[in-house]
Each structure stands twice: as C-alpha cells, then as structure tokens.
Amino acid sequence: MGDAIDNLGAGFATFADPAFIILALVGVVLGTVVGVLPGIGPIGAMSVLLGMTTQLGPTGSLILFAGIYFGSTYGGSTTSILLNVPGEASSVVTALDGHEMTKRGRAGPALTIAALSSFLAGTIAIFGLMMSAPWLSGLAVKLGPPEYLALCVAGLLLLAALAEGSAAKAIVMICAGLAIGTVGIDPAGGQLRFTMGSDALAEGFSFIALVMGVFGVAEALTMVGRRWRPEPVKAPRLKELLPSGEESRRAAPAAVRGSVIGFLLGLVPGPAAVLSTFASYVTERKISKDPGRFGKGAVEGVAGPEAANNAAAGAAFVPLLALGIPFAPTMALVLAALLLNGIVPGPTFVEDQPELFWTVIAAMYIANLMLLVLNLPLVGLFTRLLAIPPQALMPFVIGLCVVGVYAENNSMFDVVVMLVAGLLGFVLRRAGYSMAPFVLAVVLQPTLETSLRQTLAFSDGNPGYVLGRPVTMVILGLVVLATALSVRRALRARRVRQNTDQEVTV
Amino acid sequence: MSVLPAGGRGRAALPALLAAVALVLAACGAPASQAGYPTRNVQLIVPYPAGSAIDATSRALVEIVNAEGKLGRRVQVVNREGGAGAVGTTATLSAKPDGHTIGLVPDGPLTLLPRTEKVSYDPASISVISEVTTSPVLFVVPGDSPYKSVADLVTAAKARPGTITIAEGPLNYAIPAQKFEQLTGTRFKHVKFDGDQATVTALIGDNVEVGVMQLAGGMAQLKAGKLRALAIASAEPIELAPEIKTFKQQDVALEWEAYNVVIAPKGLPADVQRKLNEVFGSAVKSPKFAEAARKLGLVVSGADGEAAKAKLAEKTAEAANLIAAK
DSSP states (O other), rough: OOHHHHHHHHHHHHHHHHHHHHHHHHHHHHHHHHHHSSOOOHHHHHHGEEEEGHHHHHHHHHHHHHHHHHHHHHHHHHHHHHHSSSSSGGGGGHHHHHHHHHHOOOHHHHHHHHHHHHHHHHHHHHHHHHHHHHHHHHHHOOHHHHHHHHHHHHHHHHHHHOOOOOOHHHHHHHHHHHHTSSSSEEETOOOSSSSSOOOGGHHHHHHHHHIIIIIIIHHHOOOOOOOOOOOOOOOHHHHSSSHHHHHHHHHHHHHHHHHHHHHHTTTEEEESSHHHHHHHHHHHHHOOOGGTTTTTTTTHHHHHHHHHHHHHHHHHHHHHHHHHHOSSHHHHHHHHHHHHOOOOOOHHHHHHHHHHHHHHHHHHHHHHHHHHHHHHHHHHHHHHGSSSOHHHHHHHHHHHHHHHHHHTTTTTTHHHHHHHHHHHHHHHHHHTSSSHHHHHHHHHHHHHHHHHHHHHHHHTTTTTTHHTTHHHHHHHHHHHHHHHHHHHHHHHHHTTTTTOOOOOOO | OOHHHHSSSTTTHHHHHHHHHHHHHHTTTTGGGGGSSSSSSSEEEEOOOSSSHHHHHHHHHHHHHHHHHSSSSSSEEEEOOOOGGGHHHHHHTTSSSSSSSSEEEEEEHTTHHHHHOOOSSSSSSSEEEEEEEEEEEEEETTTOOOOOSSSOOOOOHHHHHTTEEEESSSSHHHHHHHHHHHHHTTTOOEEESSSSHHHHHHHHSSOOEEEEEEEHHHHHHHHHTTTEEEOOOOOSSOOTTTSOTTTTTTOOOOOEEEEEEEEEEEEOHHHHHHEEEEHHHHHHHSSSHHHHOOOOOOOOEEBBHHHHHHHHHHHHHHHHHHHHHO
C-alpha cells in the first residue's frame, strides 16, 4: 500500500509535464463531444487518432485515449437525460429516470447528479484498478464459455424483470433482438447467414443504426407528434442545478452501490458497461422502500447506472493492463496504440513498465477531475437546449442521427436501417413494447451464441460439464431466483393492475 | 497538399491548376508519364475493424508511405469489416481500377473463403501490389500444460481420441488443425473461438487445452511463460522467436501461414501499377516498417506482386484439396 502511494506520487510527477496535461484536456473534451453526439462514439474518435499514436508515444497515447474513454461515458448521459436520446448504449438506462426528471423540471439536478456520480465512480474504479489489477484479472480469465452463457442468460432475464408492463412483451422484444443479431457473419464459424445475398447485410445490422433508430428517431417522432406546451423554460440558475438535500441523500448511496456493481461487472468480458447499468438499476429498484417512484424520475435511477458505467469503464482497463487482453472494442484500440509504440501489455506489464502504469493511473485521476470541472458549468448550457421547441429540435436530432449513422460506416444502407427501425420503434412503443430489451438482446446475441455453441462443443451435450462448474451454478442460481422474483412481481402486478395501470415505455 | 479548389468557384482555373499540380509533381521527381496519378488521396481498405492486428499493420505501413511521400498524395486507411473479410475485399475489388482504391487484405478472403462461401468477387482477377507480412500458424498450450512437444500431444491424443480440446476459428486455423489430424492420425475436439484474443483468454483460464493462433496474438503471454508454443508451421524457425521449433523439426510435415497483401482491382493502368509497386515495395522494405512489424509479432515479407500472386494461387490450390478432402 505504501509502495502504491509512492508509485502513484511518481506517476503524478511524470504527469506534471504540460504536454500531458494538454493531451488529457484534449482527450476529455473530445470524449465529451463524441459522447454527447449520438452515433459517433469513443471507438470512432480513437480509431481516427490511432495514426497519431506513434508521435505521441505510449504515455501520451494512453493519456489521450483514457481521456476520450472517460469523457464519452460522461457525455453519453447528457442527451439521455435531456432528450431521451442516449449518446451511447451505456446511457440507455439513464434515460429511464433521467428523462423523467427532465419532464418534471429537474433536468439540472439530474445532470449534476450524473456528473457527480460519474466522478465518484471513476475515482472508486481507479482506486480498485490500482489495488487489484493483477489479482482480479487472474480471476476473470478463469471464466469459460459456460460462465459467459450463464451471464448472458442472466443479463436477459434481469432485463425481463426490469421491463415495466407486460413481461410477455419484453420477451417478444428480446427474441426479436436475438433474431436480428443472428443476421450477418456467424461469430464462430464464419458462415454468412440471413443476408439474402446482400453485401450490406454481411456485417449484420449496424448496432449504432438500430439504437439510433429505436431510441433517437422513434423518440423524435413521438415528441413531434405530441402537443408542445410552450412552458417558459428559463435558463436554470446555479441554484437550480443543485440537487435538493433529499435528492442528494438518495443519490449518494446509490452511486456507491453502482460503482461497486460497475467495477465488478467491468472485469467481465463483453458489453459490461451496458450490462452494469441495467444491473445497477434493477438493484436500486429492488432495495428501494418505494419502488413505485422508479420510471417517474427517481434520482437513484440516475445516480446508480451513471456510477456503474463509469466504474465499468475504469475496470475495463484491468484485463488490458494486467493481461494484455482487451475485453471491449475500445480497449482493443488502446491495445493497438500500445502495440504501435512497441509496448506489449501482458502479465508482466506492471512490473516491466511501472512508470507507464502509474502515469496512466495518475492520468485517470486528473481526467476525472477535469471532467467534473468541465461538466458542471456545462450543465447549464446543455439545459438551455430544452428551451427549444421539439418541432425545431427534433428535426435537428434526426439530422444528427443520420449524420452519426452515416459517419460510422459511410453507408446509406445503415441510414435506411435506422429510419426503418425508427418507424417500427415508434409504432411498437405506442403499442406498449419497450425497446431496452430489444437493444440489449442485440448486444448480447453474439456472446450468447458463441458461448452456447462452445459450451455444447466442450460438453458433447453432457449436462455434467455445466453442472460441474461452481461459478456457472452460482450465476444460474441467481437467474432462477430473479425469475422467481419477477414471476411473483408479475402475479402481484396482475392483482393490482386496475389501480396502477401505467407503463413506462423506454 | 490541398491544391484543388473545393467548391465550384473558378472552374476555368481548373486546367491551369491541374497543370500546376503536374508541374509540382514533376518537380518532386515523379516521371512525367505518372503525373496523372494520383489525382486525389488514395483509400486503402482494410477488411477488419480498427484495433485489429491487420489494422495496426496497415496504419504502420501507411504512415511510412505518407512520410516517404513518393506517391505525391496521402494514403488513408478505411476500415470495412465484416463477413470474415469478404465485405472489405468486395469493396476493394469492385472499385474502379484507377489506383485510388486499393486494399490491404489477409489471404483468407482470396484463397479460402471462396471455397466455402458465395462471394461476389473473383479471387483470381486481381492486381497484386505487394505482400506485406506473413504470420505462420502456431500450436499453443497453457504454460502449465503437460504437453511439452508435438510428440507429447500426439501420444495423448492417441490415448484419448476426440477428447483433447483444440481452439480454432477461421479457416486459416481450422484447415491446419485438420491437416495436423490427417498427418498424425489423431482426432481432437474442435471448439471455434472468435480470434486470437479469445483463444489466449481460454488457454490462460484453462478452458481449452490447445490453441491454434498467430504469433502476434500471443507474444506477451508466450514471453511471460503463461503460454507455451509447441510448434510453428513455418519452413524454418523464425527470427522473431527462434526458440519455437517448427512442425517439420518434430517430424510433422505441416506448413501453413497466413499473410497480408496489398491488392487492387484487376486492370490497373501499367504506370499506376508500377507506381504502387514501387511505393509500397519501398515502404514494406524500410527499416521503420521492419521495426513496427517486429513489435506486432509479424514477419515482413519480401515478396513482390508477381511472387505474391503465385503464392496466392498455390495456397488456393492446396486449400481446394484440403477442403474437398473433408
């Protein structure tokens, strides 16, 4: 521990180089911008900058990329809360209560809480990374196909439990998402499936296009269709940005719990940031004394998931730095930047490159602090967006979606996919189908399929193989428990349906 | 070097500007006959996502091409992933053969994929500009595995046929794994993994016993002793990792390598082809690229367009035999 503090001190000393501070600043600003803009994510920003990494050197590249990554998770929540258009997939859950808070005139506090929770989680995650990198990644790597399979099943069932309203409708959307996910190249065998001979479908439906469609476009259509009451949206004064005492009291413990959940899930390969937000949301609602407030602007529903996705972002560096294995596409880019600089992160990285490792940790601290300082004043600016009538703002949102989706692959086909998904999403939402299960099913489909097929190959169809793995059994046990709880909830809901017949449609 | 006006203003000035560009290029030492090419930046399509090994290779190469400046314009990397490389390869080969769209592709979409998939390009009708890197395939086991050599593995596989798990994935791994079984009279339990990273994770976590991969995918873990290479499918031990024995040295006649080539659509004008050959040939042979490739765990290839084309044809023929024999 004393060593860690000495090393960290040395890391901060290296970081004092003004060039690095400027790089961190560029990184967080760029990250926030791509996070706010739907469609353009950290992956796009990093891949454009990858060519520069040899000039920047390993330390500079890591500082820049860490800034972008953290910045994007901060920025992604802003549009979720204000416009119900998640800037990133990891901000989908934030929209549930965050946008509800906006509708109730609490946009300022929602944004402030999101920023503060992100900061808290970032700090906790960095501390966790510092203390536990080697040990935890050794544990995570033991997870084999059956564990991934169990995690995916758990993720989807958690989601069915999460979806308000009809569980049957949630399951329909999960199945639709899984089906959509199978289009394109088969993840393990390399065969093309359901492409109808089209090259455009060979890579499958673009995830960005689907998400922008069912959230961005569908939301814009809904908003434009709604009659807009020209409420006098004043530019919020500083006081209005601050959460009330009551809100702070509820948010703080939720943010701590979210940080822990996010950090632990962030160590797991796959779409951990997305999964962690859902897990945190469900947890908050389960332990709340008054679960009825969720979906109606509960601050815990903003603080928990926002903390979770930032903690997961920090935790994602653990397997990369300790094992040289990227568990997420963004981490693959960080790896590429290191490789191009002649640094091969691996099991001996921390020992071989202590200076680099600790400088990166220091950079993460500074990036988080910079984001907090940058974002709090910007909250006021973003809130002003609300003064624009939806009829004027929404075409702009759709335009942003079109540009973002087109920019991802330079493909008009993706734009068409987005518009069709948007129309379908609009219609389905009106029919009470929620879109979050659909989106998560699309994200999890490749992992689910690959791990299912690998599990079957390993086991030769013998269930003993799965039953003999304790971690799988624990996860599956939790799945059974969650299913039982949601069945009970469904039964109870049926009893009181007349009174509380309200559906939160994501 | 943005000389041409972006908008429609001054259309009459265009010929004059073109002439000026030609003059500038001539002044840069380009032969007059090549002044027409390139008239704009050249797009280099990479059929795998940003962050993949081939993407890192491409960006390292392109940086050298741009730094050398022999082309007169910049080369830009465009990632068109999907379809096991088929999407980017299609995009490259269906472009206009004027040298402004080229691709840096692995051999798989040209030699193997057309055997098993319907692809919308003819893998034989291409212009090959240069081979870039090669990477022989390795058999790898966890550092604490009981198998120390190919002989150990064969003995164990004969003792319990069909139970030792082997992680493979794309055809460039599946085929050598199959060939190994044919050559040694063994049978393994094949599990498909999605790339080298997934295989490395599974090996380190003891979730699979043997992995087929490229050196680039497991270098750090091999050096740290978390993984052990049983054999490499190259003709000779390679300079990057001389301690790894070849299959041949262990009496198994298995040779298999994956390699990356720069290609363009068929029918490039002769002067364009010559220029691209020269530009990429010189970048591939530069010490700077050798350094970048060494760091990535790839072997720089010296093969020029003609030699690379012959090699592609040879591998296609061999793959045809193996896949038919299945």
